[in-house]
Each structure stands twice: as C-alpha cells, then as structure tokens.
Amino acid sequence: MEKRIVNPWNWQDERSYVQAVEVKHVESTLYVSGQTAxxxxxxxxxxxxxxQLMEAIQNLEQVITEAGFSCENIVRLNIYTTSSEELxxxxxxxxxxxKKHNMKQASTLMEVSSLFETLKVELEATVVK
Structure with a gap:
C-alpha cells in the first residue's frame, strides 16, 4: 500500500488531520461504523x-485491531459530537x-443534535492495508 498526503497549507497540522489522503495498491479496506462509549x-x-472520548477511542482501536488492521492506517475519520463547545x-x-499512532487522516467534525441514548461523541473510520 502507498499513501500520499495532500496539504496545500500548514494550519491543519495543529488540528491533527490532513486535507486529503491518496491511497494506491490497497490490499484491503475496513469501513468501521461509528464507535462510541x-x-x-x-x-x-x-x-x-x-x-466518553477516551472510551470511544478505545472501542475504535479494539475493532480495528481485531480486524487485523492498524490505527496508523486510518485514512478517514469522522467525528460526530453533540457539542463542539464541550468537545x-x-x-x-x-x-x-x-500522534501516538502517527496517523495522517482526512477528518470531518460534525455537531449533531443527538446521538444514541446518552452518548456525546462518535468516531467513524476508514482503514486500509
């Protein structure tokens, strides 16, 4: 697998994401549904x-690892939250x-009116190998 990061600017670096990720020669792709606490x-x-954020991250890591993938190879990560201000x-x-996983993923953060039951944050990922 080969990844190419596309960043026309530098400001996104402080926000821990990239503008685009091109992936070539992929062996497999894992689409992970939203993981929560x-x-x-x-x-x-x-x-x-x-x-809840820590627990959602742990659950996401567990799904990715059990599927035989690596967090380093997350290429898209969407974050849903009921309150950006609280997040x-x-x-x-x-x-x-x-940083721990040396991730370079495209990301979108969306504030939504509600999530399942009492949940405040949800992480949805696409992972390649």
Missing amino acids: ISTDGIASQADMRT WPHFDVFQDWV
Whole structure:
C-alpha cells in the first residue's frame, strides 16, 4: 500500500488531520461504523465528554485491531459530537491519540443534535492495508 498526503497549507497540522489522503495498491479496506462509549454489555455511557472520548477511542482501536488492521492506517475519520463547545477542551485526548499512532487522516467534525441514548461523541473510520 502507498499513501500520499495532500496539504496545500500548514494550519491543519495543529488540528491533527490532513486535507486529503491518496491511497494506491490497497490490499484491503475496513469501513468501521461509528464507535462510541458503549460498554461490552451494550450500555451507553453517562460519563463526561472527556471520558466518553477516551472510551470511544478505545472501542475504535479494539475493532480495528481485531480486524487485523492498524490505527496508523486510518485514512478517514469522522467525528460526530453533540457539542463542539464541550468537545474542544478535551481535544488533546484526540490529538495525543493521533500522534501516538502517527496517523495522517482526512477528518470531518460534525455537531449533531443527538446521538444514541446518552452518548456525546462518535468516531467513524476508514482503514486500509
């Protein structure tokens, strides 16, 4: 697999994403549905935004790993949140995770009116190998 990052500017670097990712010679693609802070028993978290973000990241990592892929090869990551204002103070959690895995992914952040039950953040990914 070969990845090429397209960044006409530099400002997105501080926000932990890239403008575009071209991928060639892909062996396989994994489309991961939105992962949230839901326990292994299927119970939606009632925790604060920071905790829910950490739990959503853990669940996303688990799905990706169990599928035999690597977080480093996430090429698209959409973030859905019920409150951008509540998410921003905890964005360091996301940025640290991106840095830890040396990710270079195209991303979109969308504020939505609601998510399932009590959830505040959801992560949807496309991963290649």
